[in-house]
Amino acid sequence: MRFFAAAAKGTEGALRDELRELGLQKIQADRGGVHFEGPLGDGVRACYESRIAVRVQTPLATFEAPTGDALYEGVRSVDWSPWLTERHTLAISASCRSGALTHTQFIAQRSKDAIVDQLREKRGHRPSVDLDDPDVRVFVHIVQDRATVYLDLSGAPLYQRGYRVAGVEAPLKETLAAAVLRLSGWDRRSPLVDPMCGSGTFLLEAALWAARVPAGALRERFGFERWACHGDAERAAMARLRREGRERRAPSAPFLMGSDIEERSVEIARESAAIAGVRASWFCRPLSELKPLRQPGWLVTNPPYGHRLALQPGLVAEFSTVARGLAGSTITLLAAGEEWARVFPFRPDREQTLYNGDIPCRLTCTSIRGGR
Numbered sequence: 001m002r003f004f005a006a007a008a009k010g011t012e013g014a015l016r017d018e019l020r021e022l023g024l025q026k027i028q029a030d031r032g033g034v035h036f037e038g039p040l041g042d043g044v045r046a047c048y049e050s051r052i053a054v055r056v057q058t059p060l061a062t063f064e065a066p067t068g069d070a071l072y073e074g075v076r077s078v079d080w081s082p083w084l085t086e087r088h089t090l091a092i093s094a095s096c097r098s099g100a101l102t103h104t105q106f107i108a109q110r111s112k113d114a115i116v117d118q119l120r121e122k123r124g125h126r127p128s129v130d131l132d133d134p135d136v137r138v139f140v141h142i143v144q145d146r147a148t149v150y151l152d153l154s155g156a157p158l159y160q161r162g163y164r165v166a167g168v169e170a171p172l173k174e175t176l177a178a179a180v181l182r183l184s185g186w187d188r189r190s191p192l193v194d195p196m197c198g199s200g201t202f203l204l205e206a207a208l209w210a211a212r213v214p215a216g217a218l219r220e221r222f223g224f225e226r227w228a229c230h231g232d233a234e235r236a237a238m239a240r241l242r243r244e245g246r247e248r249r250a251p252s253a254p255f256l257m258g259s260d261i262e263e264r265s266v267e268i269a270r271e272s273a274a275i276a277g278v279r280a281s282w283f284c285r286p287l288s289e290l291k292p293l294r295q296p297g298w299l300v301t302n303p304p305y306g307h308r309l310a311l312q313p314g315l316v317a318e319f320s321t322v323a324r325g326l327a328g329s330t331i332t333l334l335a336a337g338e339e340w341a342r343v344f345p346f347r348p349d350r351e352q353t354l355y356n357g358d359i360p361c362r363l364t365c366t367s368i369r370g371g372r
Contacts, residue, residue: 001037001038001039001040001042001043001058002035002036002037002058002059003035003036003037003038003042003043003046003056003057003058003153004030004033004034004035004056004057004058004059004150005019005033005034005035005036005046005050005053005055005056006032006033006053006054006055006056006057007032007033007034007052007053007054007175007179008054008173008175008176008179008354008355008356009031009032009354009355010352010353010354010355010363011052011175011176011179011183011354012029012030012031012032012033012034013029014052014179014182014183015029015033015034015050015052015053015179016028016029016034017182018050018051018052018182019034019036019046019050022045022046022049022050024036024038024042024045024046025037025038025042026038033053034053040224041237043056043058043153043224044153044222044224044237044238044241045241046153047153047154047158047216047222047223047224048214048215048216048217048222048241048242048245049214049215049216049245050158050215051174051175051178051179051182051205051208051209051215052175052178052179052182053158053175054154054157054158054159054173054175055152055153055154055157055158056152056153056154056158057139057150057151057152057153057154058150058151058153059148059149059150060078060149060150060151061074061075061077061078061148061149062146062147062148062149063077063146063147064145064146064147065099065101065142065145065146065147066099066100066101066145067100067101068101068106068110071101071107071110071111071114071140071142071147072110072111072113072114073114074114074147074149075110075111075114075115075140075147075149076114076115076117076118078149080115080118080119081119081122081123081228082227082228082229083136083151083227083228083229084115084119084127084135084136084228085119085123085125085127085228086119086123086125086126086127087127088127088135088136088226088227088228089127089128089129089130089133089134089135089136090112090115090116090127090128090129090130090134090135090136090137090138091129091130091131091134091136091137091138092108092111092112092115092137092138092139092140093108093137093138093139093140094107094108094111094139094140094141094142095139095140095141095142096141096142096143097142097143097144098143098144099142099143099144099145099146100145101142101145107140107142108140111138111140111149112129115127115138135223135226135227136151136152136223136226136227137151137152137154137155137223138150138151138152139152152223153222153223153224154222154223155221155222155223155224155225155226156219156223157175158175158215158216159173159174159175159176160174160219161174161208161215161216161218161219161276162216162217162218162219162220162275163204163218163272163273163275163276164199164272165268165271165272165275171198171199171201172198172201172202172302172334172356173201173356173357174201174204174205174215176354176356177201177202177205177302178205178209178215179354180202180300180302180332180334180354180363181202181205181206181209181300183332183352183363183365184298184300184330184332184365185298185330185365186206186298186300186330186332188206188209188210188254189210189254190254190295190296190297190298191254191255191256191257191293191294191295191297191298192206192254192255192256192257192297192298192299192300193256193257193258193259193290193293193297193298193299193300194257194258194259194299194300194301195258195259195260195287195290195299195301195319195322196259196260196287196301196302196303196304197258197259197260197265197266197269197282197301198260198262198265198269198302199265199268199269199272200258200265200266200268200269200270200272200273200280200282202258202300202301202302203256203257203258203269203273203280204269204272204273204276204278204280206254206256206300207253207256207273207276207278207279207280208276208278210250210253210254211249211250211253211278212248212249212250213245213249213276213277213278214245217242217245217246218275218276225238253278253279255281255294255297256279256280256281257280257281257282257283258280258281258282258283259282259283259284259285259287259289259290260284261284261285261286261287262284263284266282266283266284269282270282287315287318287319287322288318288322290322292325292326293326293329296327296328296329296330297329297330298329298330298331298332299323299326299329299330299331299332300332301332301333301334302333302334302335302356303315303319303333303335303340305335305336305337305339305340305361316339316340316342316343319343320343320344323343323344323368324368326368327368327369328368328369329367329368330365330366330367330368331364331365331366331367331368332363332364332365332366333362333363333364333366334354334356334361334362334363335361335362336356336359336360336361336362340362341362344366346366348364348365348366349365349366349367350364350365351363351364351365
């Protein structure tokens with residue numbers, strides 16, 4: 001089977017490297033994600049193990065779709081009975097670019113008609129549509145009149161890990177946080193701190209990664225577990241995969257510390273860590289009180305930059321002063337705006353553009369050396 005693991009823009013290379021580490025085959029990075037091939041079990045394992053993928057999908061058919069009727073016939077040519085019965089629910093989303101069909105709602109509606117008409121003809125009944133929590137998710141992508149129909153293995157987006165107790169004003173997606181940690185070069189053994197941690201996403205993801213806990217270990221179920229073809233053998237295989245994930249947990253953990261000036265955010269981080277079964281030190285205190293690390297380590301943070309959270313006057317200068325005191329450590333910063341681009345008077349060791357939702361951000365990794 002062929003698969004496509006979708007990822008946040010800019011993180012495709014990190015996802016490619018992660019999937020290689022998982023031992024998956026025929027991996028190729030592309031815009032918006034990574035292709036790979038293998039048996040269905042490899043797609044299942046990517047859902048369960050990948051920290052960076054937002055979704056995992058498999059293409060079912062590709063065909064020319066210059067008109068609504070051509071789209072309908074192409075979708076209807078797929079045998080939908082392995083995944084859907086009248087007892088299952090369905091949701092379809094769509095995207096299109098540079099083609100005759102330009103309305104995603106129309107594309108989704110015609111695709112839905114093709115699926116339910118086929119199953120009504122075969123079984124005498126049709127599945128219902130549930131846009132909020134469907135058993136089966138289908139994605140139709142049209143580029144230059146050529147349609148590809150994908151079946152989604154993930155169900156809810158993979159950044160929904162299962163440890164989050166409540167939202168905060170501007171949470172960082174767990175999948176993006178995992179990509180930043182990998183791109184930072186953190187070795188999973190050295191101390192790691194986030195002095196503007198918010199609800200603690202960086203540290204929670206770091207703790208799970210260091211402990212070798214699969215990203216999906218806390219999720220109740222994935223999309224593929226709700227398919228009509230998911231029977232006793234598939235349930236047994238998934239139970240075995242989950243058991244193996246629990247058995248390989250690392251016995252020790254690095255020093256992890258998070259702090260923030262918002263008390264409620266720190267409380268959420270602490271509660272989420274308890275649900276995830278990981279340990280970190282959490283403090284409600286201002287940035288200026290960050291103490292030097294006992295040994296060189298990493299500082300990874302996503303500070304306010306004026307898009308979703310207000311940028312406080314003087315915060316950039318304060319961060320620069322604090323970071324300079326961490327000689328020997330690596331500072332990884334994910335931020336947008338000219339203010340944060342000038343946080344240090346020297347060039348970073350590495351930098352690239354990542355997208356936090358639709359916001360282009362600059363990821364910089366800077367080694368703090370004595371005398372700078």
